[in-house]
Amino acid sequence: MDVTFKKKKDVFEGEVALKSSDLEESHEKFSGKIEDCVMDDKIITIAPECVRCNLCVEECPVDAIEDSKSTKPARILDNCVKCEICAQTCPVNCIHVIESTAHVNDDEVKYHLKDIKVPHRKLQMQEINVNPEKCVSCATCVKFCPTGAITVPEGEIAQIDKEACIGCGACVNVCPEGSIELIRELGPVIKTKELLVDQDTCVQCQVCEENCPVDAIKLEGDKVVLDQEKCILCEVCSRKCPVGALKLEMM
Structure with a gap:
């Protein structure tokens, strides 16, 4: 992604004034002029394609990611320090690191957003098994497996194609009965x-x-x-x- 879009400066100032008035205890109208400037920032976001593996949650060094559930993807929290470890860890590239720049001049505010390429750590499945005593054939694991490695034949327990499995652990995380056991290898963080x-x-x-x-x-x-x-x-x-x-x- 490499996107640039613009907004009239007076419209931007009006939006800032509106938000500021909501925060003020008094009812005095906020009036302020936004000076010309350039602001840089970095945004880390998780796309809806999240497979609920929770690898990013496990690897975040500052606990800045909210757990994913079968009903919702993981979410970056406000205490994120933008170390990019989550983006390096995500097995399906759904965590994006975006550089943002805002240019404020006399007439307009121009925003530029650019996706930053992040290298990925080694992730490999070593062993994965389904406990036949616990599996209830609900097929929740099938829904979130990113490689289609899991099938649930009618009347049988979940079957895993070990050649197709990448060891992400999505099935382990979403299984309501805890019937899947996984051993995987996760490589070190790549220093860029x-x-x-x-x-x-x-x-x-x-x-x-x-x-x-x-x-x-x-x-x-x-x-x-x-x-x-x-x-x-x-x-x-x-x-x-x-x-x-x-x-x-x-x-």
């Missing part, structure tokens, strides 16, 4: 970025340490020390650093 630390620019304010969601960065003396094993390359410290001493760059 690196966090650069400018020790000379750092002012030892400890903002990075206080805000790191996984305790991967510490201030020891007058030096910033980064634990590479813990760091999830999530942009939190680099965005919050007041002097630009931390920069997250593509490798």
Whole structure:
């Protein structure tokens, strides 16, 4: 996806005023002018094609994804730190990382949205079996299997084609009786970025340490020390650093 669309600036200002008035305790009309600017952001979203495997939920390092159910897909929560691990993990590419840019000028607001390609971790089924004592032949697993590897012949338990199974675990997650057992191999997260630390620019304010969601960065003396094993390359410290001493760059 690579999309650009525009909106008249006065329309945008009217929408902002309307939303602001809803938040104000007083009934005074909000009036504010939006100055020309450029704003960049990154959005992570889960498409309706989610197969309910919950791999993204299991792998999210900050618990920022709400569990999927057979009745609804997984959902990104507000505490997402945009580390992209979920997108690398999704077995069916339904988690999208989107770069968004908004240009505000004299007459209009122009938005640009672009899908970012994210590499995928290794995922492989090692063993999968159906417990005949528990399976009730409801075929819920069939509905969500992304490769069509499961069938439920009339009067029989679920049958799994192990050659077609990719080990995503959707069937395990949605089975109401817990009748499917899966062993799979999930490869390591692929590092596509690196966090650069400018020790000379750092002012030892400890903002990075206080805000790191996984305790991967510490201030020891007058030096910033980064634990590479813990760091999830999530942009939190680099965005919050007041002097630009931390920069997250593509490798």
